[in-house]
Amino acid sequence: MSSLRELSRQAVRTRIAEAAEALFLAQGFHETTVDEIAAAVGMSQRSFFRYFASKEEVVLEKFDRQGEELFARLNSRPLDEPEWDSLRACFDVLVVRLNDDAQRDRAIQEIIESCPALLAAQLERVNRFQEQLADRLAARVVARDPEALPDRLVLRALAGAAFACFQAAITYILRGNDDLARLADHLDHTMEALRPLGSVTAAH
Amino acid sequence: MSSLRELSRQAVRTRIAEAAEALFLAQGFHETTVDEIAAAVGMSQRSFFRYFASKEEVVLEKFDRQGEELFARLNSRPLDEPEWDSLRACFDVLVVRLNDDAQRDRAIQEIIESCPALLAAQLERVNRFQEQLADRLAARVVARDPEALPDRLVLRALAGAAFACFQAAITYILRGNDDLARLADHLDHTMEALRPLGSVTAAH
DNA sequence: TCTTTGGTGTCAGTGACTGTCAAAGTGAGG
DNA sequence: CCTCACTTTGACAGTCACTGACACCAAAGA
Numbered sequence: 473m474s475s476l477r478e479l480s481r482q483a484v485r486t487r488i489a490e491a492a493e494a495l496f497l498a499q500g501f502h503e504t505t506v507d508e509i510a511a512a513v514g515m516s517q518r519s520f521f522r523y524f525a526s527k528e529e530v531v532l533e534k535f536d537r538q539g540e541e542l543f544a545r546l547n548s549r550p551l552d553e554p555e556w557d558s559l560r561a562c563f564d565v566l567v568v569r570l571n572d573d574a575q576r577d578r579a580i581q582e583i584i585e586s587c588p589a590l591l592a593a594q595l596e597r598v599n600r601f602q603e604q605l606a607d608r609l610a611a612r613v614v615a616r617d618p619e620a621l622p623d624r625l626v627l628r629a630l631a632g633a634a635f636a637c638f639q640a641a642i643t644y645i646l647r648g649n650d651d652l653a654r655l656a657d658h659l660d661h662t663m664e665a666l667r668p669l670g671s672v673t674a675a676h
Numbered sequence: 677m678s679s680l681r682e683l684s685r686q687a688v689r690t691r692i693a694e695a696a697e698a699l700f701l702a703q704g705f706h707e708t709t710v711d712e713i714a715a716a717v718g719m720s721q722r723s724f725f726r727y728f729a730s731k732e733e734v735v736l737e738k739f740d741r742q743g744e745e746l747f748a749r750l751n752s753r754p755l756d757e758p759e760w761d762s763l764r765a766c767f768d769v770l771v772v773r774l775n776d777d778a779q780r781d782r783a784i785q786e787i788i789e790s791c792p793a794l795l796a797a798q799l800e801r802v803n804r805f806q807e808q809l810a811d812r813l814a815a816r817v818v819a820r821d822p823e824a825l826p827d828r829l830v831l832r833a834l835a836g837a838a839f840a841c842f843q844a845a846i847t848y849i850l851r852g853n854d855d856l857a858r859l860a861d862h863l864d865h866t867m868e869a870l871r872p873l874g875s876v877t878a879a880h
Numbered sequence: 881t882c883t884t885t886g887g888t889g890t891c892a893g894t895g896a897c898t899g900t901c902a903a904a905g906t907g908a909g910g
Numbered sequence: 911c912c913t914c915a916c917t918t919t920g921a922c923a924g925t926c927a928c929t930g931a932c933a934c935c936a937a938a939g940a
Contacts, residue, residue: 505895516920521897592800596792599799602840625848625862626869632840633833633870636806640833658829665830666837666872710927720889725928 559634574652605631637662763838778856809835841866
């Protein structure tokens with residue numbers, strides 16, 4: 473049964489991720505070697521790379537899961553809602569998650585920003601995610617009106633702009649040592665200020 | 677004379693970059709080793725790393741120069757111009773540059789997108805650049821009205837949103853095999869659609 | 881001429897990652 | 911209980927990006 477096998481595989485991944493996170497927190501990302509992580513969970517370096525394609529993935533894999541949740545939230549939004557509002561609602565998934573364990577998430581984000589290569593990898597993931605988000609927004613436009621031709625170009629930019637707001641709010645809090653609980657407020661304020669004038673349904 | 681030394685250093689960097697680019701174009705970024713590049717310009721691997729901090733930097737250094745030009749363009753814009761329009765004007769620096777040698781730039785961008793690590797590094801540079809851009813926009817707000825408190829948070833998001841438009845337009849062209857000459861049109865269209873409603877001068 | 885200084889090659893080393901292979905574990909069927 | 915197929919694992923060797931140390935050399939200046 474492959475699903476059972478998948479389950480145990482996920483369990484091992486979690487064990488690795490927890491051990492790695494502890495080491496990263498204690499001594500930094502760059503200063504921690506894959507050998508150390510592997511030793512901490514009692515496996516060879518070779519096996520570590522059977523569960524994670526890279527050292528970076530250990531830190532960043534959770535974002536993939538959050539991305540899935542964000543898509544699910546998008547599906548639950550009414551079709552006639554303006555895209556900008558739908559995007560704002562989607563971000564609540566991340567906002568809530570960040571408040572669940574604010575202390576730890578802050579520490580993880582600091583780890584990410586402490587290492588340029590890690591931050592870069594995160595940005596690349598976010599970038600890919602924006603592409604997918606634009607696709608789904610386009611699908612929603614068509615679902616709303618099968619005759620409409622969604623403007624893929626504008627939708628891609630719209631997703632990017634929304635994430636720019638989120639990114640700005642997050643780094644504002646992290647850098648200013650503001651409370652993560654105020655993230656929703658900052659995000660509201662920023663997205664309201666950047667709310668676009670135009671419509672997005674018309675094709676280019 | 678340090679300026680003369682800087683000059684020759686820049687000349688060597690250019691020679692390396694040209695040789696490297698030829699190799700990347702011919703056989704791909706990942707498939708080209710630093711040893712090969714060094715051999716192509718007749719130096720040791722060690723010396724290569726005296727001129728470039730990493731293999732990626734060879735491809736991405738030009739963006740730093742373009743960033744400087746973009747800042748200069750921002751300085752030449754009237755202070756009372758809306759930020760969104762100033763940003764659009766700044767991008768003309770990049771648009772013109774991309775039309776100068778469209779064929780080559782397209783090839784380079786394909787190299788970048790062919791390697792996730794390279795794309796990630798580029799996104800990280802763009803991200804840092806947005807931070808600086810937000811700082812300068814804030815300075816312009818103060819220069820316009822010394823009493824005003826610029827909203828750093830919104831300005832950061834604004835810069836990010838503008839780049840999202842640019843990024844969307846570029847990838848739209850590259851993926852759709854559209855002509856790079858139409859970049860300005862796509863950029864106009866996208867930035868017009870995303871033009872923000874709100875003002876940016878009021879502090880949060 | 882002697883010395884200082886900046887650039888260079890060589891060498892050795894680290895660390896992320898990959899391919900290969902043989903051994904060990906695991907479950908189904910005889 | 912044994913066996914056969916299949917998966918997982920560790921050990922090993924190798925590649926490649928990158929770094930530190932050091933000796934060397936050429937040019938510039940005292």
